Amino acid sequence: DAKTTQPTSMDCAEGRAANLPCNHSTISGNEYVYWYRQIHSQGPQYIIHGLKNNETNEMASLIITEDRKSSTLILPHATLRDTAVYYCIVKGHTDKLIFGTGTRLQVFP
């Protein structure tokens, strides 16, 4: 019952920006957009989240459209270590975290 749609896979050249899209057309007013990633054989790792404003931290930037129906996670300078499955998750602040199938990002040299 994931509420988001993401491409199955994407490629990105090392050093270039990786832009990962996510559609969440049924998002409600009190729901946040969260991004996590899972590097092979590791536990999921929180990246960033936002409500309606764009957000930036040391890992990534999150751009949310004005109507909030879609968003883009930006890794400004992808490295090989960014190869992972990226999950876009929509949830209320105290709701459980439900993972979809995510986008498998492959960063190549």
Add this chain to the structure above:
Amino acid sequence: DTAVSQTPKYLVTQMGNDKSIKCEQNLGHDTMYWYKQDSKKFLKIMFSYNNKELIINETVPNRFSPKSPDKAHLNLHINSLELGDSAVYFCASSLESGEAFFGQGTRLTVV
């Protein structure tokens, strides 16, 4: 210091056995979770505890019983293990609202 730690990292056991996986977090969080990731890589929530009380119990066989002796620990006990229980089990913790921190996982193999 590891924020969320699980033991063991690997567990191989025979069908029918009973086993436990331990989880501890040193973040002072009040909510802890167990997730299961199967061979197809789907991550599914199993249980959630808030301040030692069960909050979420997804459709999980009652052979799986979580136990929270205190806020910092959430252990998972599994009775009568079956082949289909083979998976990677992740423990996580969070404040009631906010980002979740995950352990490194326990790879359970039932033979």
